[in-house]
Amino acid sequence: MAGTISTYVTFNGYTAEVLKHWQEVFGGELNLLTYADTKMEGMPFEPPADALAHGVLTLPGGLISGGDSMDGEYPIRDTAYSMLYNAESVEDARERIATMVAAGGEETMKFETAPWGGSYGQVFDKYGVMWSFSAM
Known part of the structure; x- marks a missing residue:
């Protein structure tokens, strides 16, 4: 089986909001998992319970996945990627x-x-x- 490439995004506490917006634009199926929903123990950081641990927007042509960052804001607006x-x-x-x-x-x-x-x-x-x- 050949590998695939998909996109993974991270925002500071609002990744679920972004994925929901993209679902409104492109459709697809969205699955969101917060840290409160997980049974992860022994993590090297203490995430907020409502932070997004992992989200997946499944579209007919691919996937967009993401989760909330735990170490600050990343620069978003740029033309180096799209x-x-x-x-x-x-x-x-x-x-x-x-x-x-x-x-x-x-x-x-x-x-x-x-x-x-x-x-x-x-x-x-x-x-x-x-x-x-x-x-x-």
Whole structure:
């Protein structure tokens, strides 16, 4: 069996909120597990009971997993990385972009025809994560 690559994100105490927002945008099944839900003992730190130990958003095309950070805030808004959504159609991409923008995101690169064919654009969601949208 070949390995797979998926995304893992961490935020300082609000990862569950982020995953719920992305579920609103992309659909899928979301499973969340707080530290109170686990029976983990002997951990090298004392997590808050309501902190997210592990969450998984299962989408038709992949997984986005995450958990709350225990050691402070990480820089989020940057262009060194992005989440790439390969849309089924131009209309699909436009709808998801509109949903992100309506929820407080910012379209920083207009979704339009790309030099390599198809369409491409970028949005920073309300949490500062850059999403690239592509449709052929």
